[in-house]
Amino acid sequence: MITLDLALPDTRYPIHIGQQLLDKADLLLPHIRHRKVALISNTSVAPLYLAPLRQTLERAGVEVIPVILPDGEDFKTWETLNLIFDALLQHRCERNTTLIALGGGVIGDMVGFAAACYQRGAPFIQIPTTLLAQVDSSVGGKTAINHPLGKNMIGAFYQPRAVIADMDLLDTLPARELSAGLAEVIKYGLLGNAEFIGWLEQHIAALRNKDKTALAHAVQTSCAMKADIVSQDEKEQGVRALLNLGHTFGHAIEAGLGFGTWLHGEAVGAGMLLAAEASRLIGNLTESDVQRVRHLLELAGLPTISPDLGVETWLELMSHDKKVSGGEIRFVLLQSLGQAYVAPLPQQILHELFTGRFIEKA
Amino acid sequence: MITLDLALPDTRYPIHIGQQLLDKADLLLPHIRHRKVALISNTSVAPLYLAPLRQTLERAGVEVIPVILPDGEDFKTWETLNLIFDALLQHRCERNTTLIALGGGVIGDMVGFAAACYQRGAPFIQIPTTLLAQVDSSVGGKTAINHPLGKNMIGAFYQPRAVIADMDLLDTLPARELSAGLAEVIKYGLLGNAEFIGWLEQHIAALRNKDKTALAHAVQTSCAMKADIVSQDEKEQGVRALLNLGHTFGHAIEAGLGFGTWLHGEAVGAGMLLAAEASRLIGNLTESDVQRVRHLLELAGLPTISPDLGVETWLELMSHDKKVSGGEIRFVLLQSLGQAYVAPLPQQILHELFTGRFIEKA
Numbered sequence: 235m236i237t238l239d240l241a242l243p244d245t246r247y248p249i250h251i252g253q254q255l256l257d258k259a260d261l262l263l264p265h266i267r268h269r270k271v272a273l274i275s276n277t278s279v280a281p282l283y284l285a286p287l288r289q290t291l292e293r294a295g296v297e298v299i300p301v302i303l304p305d306g307e308d309f310k311t312w313e314t315l316n317l318i319f320d321a322l323l324q325h326r327c328e329r330n331t332t333l334i335a336l337g338g339g340v341i342g343d344m345v346g347f348a349a350a351c352y353q354r355g356a357p358f359i360q361i362p363t364t365l366l367a368q369v370d371s372s373v374g375g376k377t378a379i380n381h382p383l384g385k386n387m388i389g390a391f392y393q394p395r396a397v398i399a400d401m402d403l404l405d406t407l408p409a410r411e412l413s414a415g416l417a418e419v420i421k422y423g424l425l426g427n428a429e430f431i432g433w434l435e436q437h438i439a440a441l442r443n444k445d446k447t448a449l450a451h452a453v454q455t456s457c458a459m460k461a462d463i464v465s466q467d468e469k470e471q472g473v474r475a476l477l478n479l480g481h482t483f484g485h486a487i488e489a490g491l492g493f494g495t496w497l498h499g500e501a502v503g504a505g506m507l508l509a510a511e512a513s514r515l516i517g518n519l520t521e522s523d524v525q526r527v528r529h530l531l532e533l534a535g536l537p538t539i540s541p542d543l544g545v546e547t548w549l550e551l552m553s554h555d556k557k558v559s560g561g562e563i564r565f566v567l568l569q570s571l572g573q574a575y576v577a578p579l580p581q582q583i584l585h586e587l588f589t590g591r592f593i594e595k596a
Numbered sequence: 597m598i599t600l601d602l603a604l605p606d607t608r609y610p611i612h613i614g615q616q617l618l619d620k621a622d623l624l625l626p627h628i629r630h631r632k633v634a635l636i637s638n639t640s641v642a643p644l645y646l647a648p649l650r651q652t653l654e655r656a657g658v659e660v661i662p663v664i665l666p667d668g669e670d671f672k673t674w675e676t677l678n679l680i681f682d683a684l685l686q687h688r689c690e691r692n693t694t695l696i697a698l699g700g701g702v703i704g705d706m707v708g709f710a711a712a713c714y715q716r717g718a719p720f721i722q723i724p725t726t727l728l729a730q731v732d733s734s735v736g737g738k739t740a741i742n743h744p745l746g747k748n749m750i751g752a753f754y755q756p757r758a759v760i761a762d763m764d765l766l767d768t769l770p771a772r773e774l775s776a777g778l779a780e781v782i783k784y785g786l787l788g789n790a791e792f793i794g795w796l797e798q799h800i801a802a803l804r805n806k807d808k809t810a811l812a813h814a815v816q817t818s819c820a821m822k823a824d825i826v827s828q829d830e831k832e833q834g835v836r837a838l839l840n841l842g843h844t845f846g847h848a849i850e851a852g853l854g855f856g857t858w859l860h861g862e863a864v865g866a867g868m869l870l871a872a873e874a875s876r877l878i879g880n881l882t883e884s885d886v887q888r889v890r891h892l893l894e895l896a897g898l899p900t901i902s903p904d905l906g907v908e909t910w911l912e913l914m915s916h917d918k919k920v921s922g923g924e925i926r927f928v929l930l931q932s933l934g935q936a937y938v939a940p941l942p943q944q945i946l947h948e949l950f951t952g953r954f955i956e957k958a
């Protein structure tokens with residue numbers, strides 16, 4: 235097991251990365267008060283991993299209140315959040331009762347937001363069970379639910395007490411979900427670590443075969459980069475925005491097709507290719523840079539052609555992005571492979587992009 | 597106009613107290629970006645004060661998006677909160693769009709929570725229009741909505757950018773609401789300022805007659821005490837709990853009778869008398885201390901006899917309190933008039949209290 239430390243102005247917390255971590259009560263107990271936790275998962279993950287974790291906790295004398303939510307991005311809503319509040323209140327959970335999120339990014343984001351709001355702030359622990367959640371959503375304290383008019387529109391910056399990333403949990407992860415997680419892994423390379431892009435090109439097959447050593451290295455590299463960026467800018471007022479590479483486009487794809495049609499990671503993957511292409515159109519990247527991105531995404535099993543939403547709809551959907559300021563949409567673009575920055579894009583480039591070669595032809 | 601300054605580790609903000617403040621654009625403009633605000637009020641307050649404030653803003657070139665919510669504690673719910681989110685998203689408000697709360701504590705708490713959650717945190721300004729909101733809820737950053745199983749159970753600590761307390765707005769406040777606000781004013785005397793208790797005994801008539809000088813003094817003294825306590829303990833981990841004097845009992849009354857039957861301030865008033873009586877029963881206060889509290893509450897036009905909820909129900913309702921820790925209910929008690937502390941109460945004292953002289957007889 236390797237432990238990273240994420241240090242912020244008001245708090246710090248460990249990110250444990252390894253195998254067989256659900257057995258280790260000592261990773262959890264320092265963050266639990268009054269021997270009681272709410273263990274929150276969903277109908278797909280709970281049958282796989284809730285029992286062993288529960289056993290670890292109960293053996294350590296901790297009462298476990300399981301809360302099983304419906305599975306899916308469609309349920310990342312206030313109604314589902316309320317199921318958590320109902321259970322917490324019915325079981326008289328106090329404001330120092332720890333909530334444990336056992337699941338992918340949807341569970342992690344919802345449990346984090348529930349913890350942020352329950353009695354104005356309860357402690358919580360992230361146990362991410364998808365690659366995407368291990369490398370991205372469980373770290374950094376962004377929590378949210380969706381609104382019909384926009385994804386992740388309602389939420390909080392609220393940090394967990396610990397993150398426990400166990401590679402063994404990925405054994406059961408469907409290949410498509412693994413690929414979606416790889417999109418966020420690739421993102422770290424593209425936005426800030428050119429060397430890691432090379433490593434990924436060499437190890438993408440091992441990763442897709444769930445080689446635990448390769449996975450742990452990818453998770454560790456990703457989390458270390460995320461921790462570094464978040465520690466510089468917890469509330470996304472500057473450098474943290476770079477983590478949204480591919481996301482402004484990706485969110486438009488998700489919203490345009492209806493949440494859940496494409497996976498978040500798939501949309502981000504296609505979105506990163508659009509960001510690369512836009513970066514080429516404005517003169518930053520070469521054609522071979524763009525092809526390298528496209529190729530890596532393909533090796534990762536990700537879509538590279540975005541749906542044809544129509545220029546108007548693209549712009550409309552992106553105008554709801556949280557990075558919009560003064561009406562201007564701000565994009566994460568690439569200066570080179572391994573170096574990102576934030577800037578607006580000219581209308582004409584956007585038009586070219588949304589009618590161009592990486593958009594589906596009718 | 598007098599301006600207090602509330603300084604916290606991460607932020608500081610002004611509390612302006614005076615008259616004719618809705619005309620003063622310069623109190624608002626420093627906290628508004630991109631010349632656009634959402635001005636949120638309710639069906640009772642908007643017809644009285646929304647137009648003049650809107651005019652002040654529009655004259656200064658600020659676009660105003662009015663959001664009018666239904667009036668009342670019954671509507672302090674997620675459904676109402678969602679009306680705010682709907683309007684913000686429909687009007688493409690960004691995460692730096694300022695929300696202005698124009699109303700009593702219900703509007704202030706909801707707008708504050710909406711601001712805390714909108715795109716993970718938008719700026720907001722409190723313009724409290726009830727005495728209670730001016731002396732208490734608008735200051736200190738506690739925001740929340742209710743859950744069927746408990747009041748203010750879902751919320752956030754989230755500070756406004758400014759508080760503007762205009763005595764003129766109290767002209768239209770019903771007498772019963774004014775009295776409810778006086779309960780929180782009296783609270784500050786009881787918990788930490790014996791001299792202020794004497795001042796209140798002398799000026800309670802002037803306050804009830806809406807003498808603006810007396811009101812401004814009461815608001816200023818109250819806000820200064822609250823600001824002092826909050827600056828020591830923003831997240832209520834210590835001394836801030838003292839501000840809950842009368843509230844553990846009061847919340848039980850509100851929940852026991854159904855939210856909205858008694859006003860919050862009325863319940864707190866009766867709750868403070870129970871806290872005083874409990875403090876006498878354990879030997880802290882004298883009979884004449886308790887009578888002095890009772891008399892001041894009566895002069896303020898507040899109820900002093902609590903409903904007979906039955907001992908079991910009292911305990912059950914109080915067990916949901918946010919100050920419960922390790923299953924133990926913690927009460928704010930008086931060491932003397934003007935000095936409070938937090939402690940549990942023996943079962944036998946609680947029994948005596950809830951069957952005693954300040955409980956309604958069948």
Ligand SMILES: NC(=O)c1ccc[n+]([C@@H]2O[C@H](COP(=O)([O-])OP(=O)(O)OC[C@H]3O[C@@H](n4cnc5c(N)ncnc54)[C@H](O)[C@@H]3O)[C@@H](O)[C@H]2O)c1
Pocket residue numbers: 276278279282305306307310337338339340341343363364365366367370371372373374375376377386403404405406407408411414498499
């Ligand atoms: N907070 C952040 O910083 C952040 C960052 C990126 C993404 N996100 C959010 O994360 C969400 C996407 O997360 P996700 O990709 O993990 O989706 P997800 O949580 O929906 O999980 C994907 C699917 O895999 C299942 N699953 C999870 N773990 C499994 C396992 N070990 N074995 C078998 N099946 C398993 C889930 O039940 C689900 O059906 C989106 O809502 C996105 O907005 C948040």
Ligand SMILES: NC(=O)c1ccc[n+]([C@@H]2O[C@H](COP(=O)([O-])OP(=O)(O)OC[C@H]3O[C@@H](n4cnc5c(N)ncnc54)[C@H](O)[C@@H]3O)[C@@H](O)[C@H]2O)c1
Pocket residue numbers: 638640641644667668669672699700701702703705725726727728729732733734735736737738739748765766767768769770773776860861
């Ligand atoms: N956040 C905190 O720290 C804190 C502290 C104390 C109370 N609170 C909350 O505050 C709420 C109670 O606040 P409240 O007592 O202001 O109630 P309120 O907001 O319901 O206002 C009382 C009534 O007076 C009306 N009103 C408001 N201003 C008026 C005016 N100027 N003229 C005429 N009518 C007016 C309102 O529309 C309402 O009908 C409760 O929900 C309580 O939980 C919060």
Ligand SMILES: [Zn+2]
Pocket residue numbers: 370418481498502
């Ligand atoms: Zn993402």
Ligand SMILES: [Zn+2]
Pocket residue numbers: 732780843860864
């Ligand atoms: Zn109160």
